[in-house]
Amino acid sequence: MKDTKNSEANFEVNVHHVTRVEGHGNIYVNVKKGIVEKCEWSIPEAPRFFEAMVVGREWSELHHITSRICGICSIGHTLASLKATEAAMGITISEQDLKLRKLALHAENLQSHILHVGFLALPDLCGVGSVIPLASSNPNEVKTVLALHRTANDMSNLVCGRTTHPQRLIPGGFSKIPSMKELANMRKKLQESIPKIQAVADLVKSLAAKLPDFKRETEFIGLTNPDEYALYDGQLGSTDTGTAPVKEYLSYTNEYIVPTSTAKWAKHARDSYMVGALARVNLNYDKLTPSAKKVAEMFGLKPVCHNPYMNTIAQLVEIVHSVDDSIRLINELESAGLQPQPDYHKPEIRIKAGSGVGAVEVPRGILFHDYTYNAKGVCTKANCVIPTNQNHGNIELDMKALVPTIVNKTPKEIELSLEMLVRAYDPCISCSTHCLNVHFV
Amino acid sequence: MKPKVAFFDFAGCEGDQLQVANLEEELLTLLGQVEVVSFREVMKEHSDDYDIAFIEGSCTRLQDEDRLKQIRKNAKIVVAIGSCATIGGINALKNYKNLDEVRKTVYGENAKLFDTYAARPIDAVIPVDAYVYGCPIDRTEFLQVVKSLLLGKKPDIPNYPVCVECKKNENICAFERGQFCVGPVTRAGCNSCCVNEGTVCWGCRGLVDNPNENSHKEVLIKYGLTVDDAIGKFKLYFGWQEAKR
Ligand code: SF4
Numbered sequence: 001m002k003d004t005k006n007s008e009a010n011f012e013v014n015v016h017h018v019t020r021v022e023g024h025g026n027i028y029v030n031v032k033k034g035i036v037e038k039c040e041w042s043i044p045e046a047p048r049f050f051e052a053m054v055v056g057r058e059w060s061e062l063h064h065i066t067s068r069i070c071g072i073c074s075i076g077h078t079l080a081s082l083k084a085t086e087a088a089m090g091i092t093i094s095e096q097d098l099k100l101r102k103l104a105l106h107a108e109n110l111q112s113h114i115l116h117v118g119f120l121a122l123p124d125l126c127g128v129g130s131v132i133p134l135a136s137s138n139p140n141e142v143k144t145v146l147a148l149h150r151t152a153n154d155m156s157n158l159v160c161g162r163t164t165h166p167q168r169l170i171p172g173g174f175s176k177i178p179s180m181k182e183l184a185n186m187r188k189k190l191q192e193s194i195p196k197i198q199a200v201a202d203l204v205k206s207l208a209a210k211l212p213d214f215k216r217e218t219e220f221i222g223l224t225n226p227d228e229y230a231l232y233d234g235q236l237g238s239t240d241t242g243t244a245p246v247k248e249y250l251s252y253t254n255e256y257i258v259p260t261s262t263a264k265w266a267k268h269a270r271d272s273y274m275v276g277a278l279a280r281v282n283l284n285y286d287k288l289t290p291s292a293k294k295v296a297e298m299f300g301l302k303p304v305c306h307n308p309y310m311n312t313i314a315q316l317v318e319i320v321h322s323v324d325d326s327i328r329l330i331n332e333l334e335s336a337g338l339q340p341q342p343d344y345h346k347p348e349i350r351i352k353a354g355s356g357v358g359a360v361e362v363p364r365g366i367l368f369h370d371y372t373y374n375a376k377g378v379c380t381k382a383n384c385v386i387p388t389n390q391n392h393g394n395i396e397l398d399m400k401a402l403v404p405t406i407v408n409k410t411p412k413e414i415e416l417s418l419e420m421l422v423r424a425y426d427p428c429i430s431c432s433t434h435c436l437n438v439h440f441v
Numbered sequence: 442m443k444p445k446v447a448f449f450d451f452a453g454c455e456g457d458q459l460q461v462a463n464l465e466e467e468l469l470t471l472l473g474q475v476e477v478v479s480f481r482e483v484m485k486e487h488s489d490d491y492d493i494a495f496i497e498g499s500c501t502r503l504q505d506e507d508r509l510k511q512i513r514k515n516a517k518i519v520v521a522i523g524s525c526a527t528i529g530g531i532n533a534l535k536n537y538k539n540l541d542e543v544r545k546t547v548y549g550e551n552a553k554l555f556d557t558y559a560a561r562p563i564d565a566v567i568p569v570d571a572y573v574y575g576c577p578i579d580r581t582e583f584l585q586v587v588k589s590l591l592l593g594k595k596p597d598i599p600n601y602p603v604c605v606e607c608k609k610n611e612n613i614c615a616f617e618r619g620q621f622c623v624g625p626v627t628r629a630g631c632n633s634c635c636v637n638e639g640t641v642c643w644g645c646r647g648l649v650d651n652p653n654e655n656s657h658k659e660v661l662i663k664y665g666l667t668v669d670d671a672i673g674k675f676k677l678y679f680g681w682q683e684a685k686r
């Protein structure tokens with residue numbers, strides 16, 4: 001690849017396995033005489049066939065198995081799975097358990113966003129290949145990011161019993177819950193993290209000019225809820241078509257197969273749509289906490305923002321929101337008086353046949369699990385729609401719109417812009433290929 | 442000179458690599474002792490010159506075997522990390538299905554483009570020098586294994602069942618609570634963490650080397666359970682190990 005600027009150039013950008021994303025994805029661009037001949041985003045990751053694997057398994061194991069779809073979103077997959085099982089069998093959970101589950105989701109959102117902003121996106125803004133050189137050039141900033149990451153992981157540990165692949169989250173509630181003292185201690189750590197987050201926001205702000213100013217109008221889809229910033233629950237929302245009940249998700253996701261990819265793609269009102277932090281901020285900006293809105297204002301992030309590179313900023317905004325809202329939830333648990341429960345708790349479940357859909361907002365966007373059970377509580381059919389699958393189409397169309405506008409830059413610069421674009425989506429490719437619709441009986 | 446290390450992933454969820462990232466401050470210390478030359482998840486640079494290769498995930502298609510063999514050629518020490526890589530893990534659940542059917546249902550007439558075969562651990566394809574068990578791995582155990590390897594020692598991994606740790610932790614046994622547990626045949630080393638958190642052992646660390654099936658059968662009989670109950674539960678993580686026995 002020649003590193004010259006030339007609008008008459010013939011060149012290829014061929015990024016095999018984009019780095020600093022989860023899983024494997026390839027970028028292929030071919031330019032002849034300054035004209036883009038081919039621009040492709042493909043997913044060669046080995047599929048794992050989860051939806052086939054869970055068929056024949058019992059209701060009490062589904063969340064354990066599907067958690068393994070993705071290590072980074074394992075809490076989200078567990079919660080979507082539990083919600084689907086609970087919807088199928090008509091199981092309800094207590095107010096207290098609901099609040100604890102919301103804390104679990106915040107913990108994962110925090111951990112994942114901090115990892116992405118601090119370790120995966122920041123190196124691009126600083127012009128280095130990874131966070132490792134930053135550890136010696138910017139030790140204080142790296143330590144701050146690590147401390148925030150630890151706080152988020154402490155919260156997962158406290159609520160879920162583990163940071164990855166939660167143990168305490170089970171159908172109908174929790175096998176074990178934290179004590180009020182532990183929660184109060186967590187609240188203190190969360191409060192102490194607020195100035196650290198501000199420091200990270202200031203750092204990103206000082207580098208924000210490096211975020212490409214690119215815009216392509218698209219549709220944003222996510223959960224939306226009149227009562228709160230929707231993460232755990234809500235209705236389906238679209239910036240194009242308004243709201244709909246979650247059980248109509250298939251008419252939103254419309255998955256289809258692309259021969260170059262082992263992952264499925266999706267489209268709704270347009271040729272593609274976007275899910276994730278930017279979609280949520282675009283749909284639910286009003287419900288953010290005041291200090292989260294302040295960070296949004298710092299970066300000029302206003303709904304509806306059509307610059308995908310701003311997804312990283314939207315994650316920063318959500319970090320603030322999740323900390324604020326976690327503190328609020330702990331306050332509420334405290335004022336209601338935390339109800340203790342016996343050790344090794346196993347909620348009473350009446351097994352019955354049925355189908356149910358669970359939708360949850362996970363770090364990378366809206367996630368659906370949809371299960372059917374027979375009268376013995378054995379799964380007969382499963383479908384999971386993963387955030388990154390819903391974004392693949394949007395990523396490729398963004399690339400197609402972006403490349404002609406930067407074709408005069410050097411191939412190296414073009415390659416970096418494209419890689420940064422993919423990374424802005426924070427794609428979780430391992431996850432997206434692990435779910436393919438397989439229907440067995 | 443610092444030993445060079447590289448991380449690779451095959452069919453897995455990247456949860457084990459996340460545990461490495463979760464080392465946080467300790468990771469910085471570790472970075473003083475080793476040089477990471479390849480870790481696609483967190484860095485852009487890549488080099489084929491490394492001493493220790495850490496591999497996450499199972500091998501699930503023929504085309505991935507070449508990549509594994511190349512890693513084996515490049516590395517002095519190959520370490521499998523996590524259940525998918527060490528024992529086949531949750532991926533082996535699919536081995537109980539008709540794989541052609543799976544593929545055809547997913548990809549229709551394009552089925553041939555997308556290759557798949559029975560999910561298997563890394564040592565079914567190339568020799569492996571050390572194992573870090575668990576789904577996900579325990580980050581402290583990972584550190585211990587790395588430290589022993591750096592000292593040229595064989596890592597000390599328990600070969601007794603989870604029950605031993607569980608009893609030490611004074612848990613109420615799952616069988617007493619009317620639940621099924623595979624702790625009696627599962628390799629310890631996790632400090633019976635799932636039982637401590639109020640559930641059961643699912644078997645993620647794999648079978649101990651010589652599982653005492655008689656004593657497990659006694660447990661089953663005592664609690665009025667059948668071998669079929671056990672087989673169902675064994676499928677979750679032991680698919681590859683059981684098929685080999
Ligand atoms: S062993 Fe578990 S944590 Fe590791 S890759 Fe496999 S599913 Fe993920």
Ligand code: SF4
Pocket residue numbers: 603604605607608612613614615616622623624625633636641642
């Ligand atoms: S059977 Fe399970 S719960 Fe009982 S002692 Fe063994 S590991 Fe613990």
Ligand code: SF4
Pocket residue numbers: 575576603627628631632633634635636641642643644645646647
């Ligand atoms: S208790 Fe069992 S399932 Fe849990 S981590 Fe230990 S070996 Fe794995």
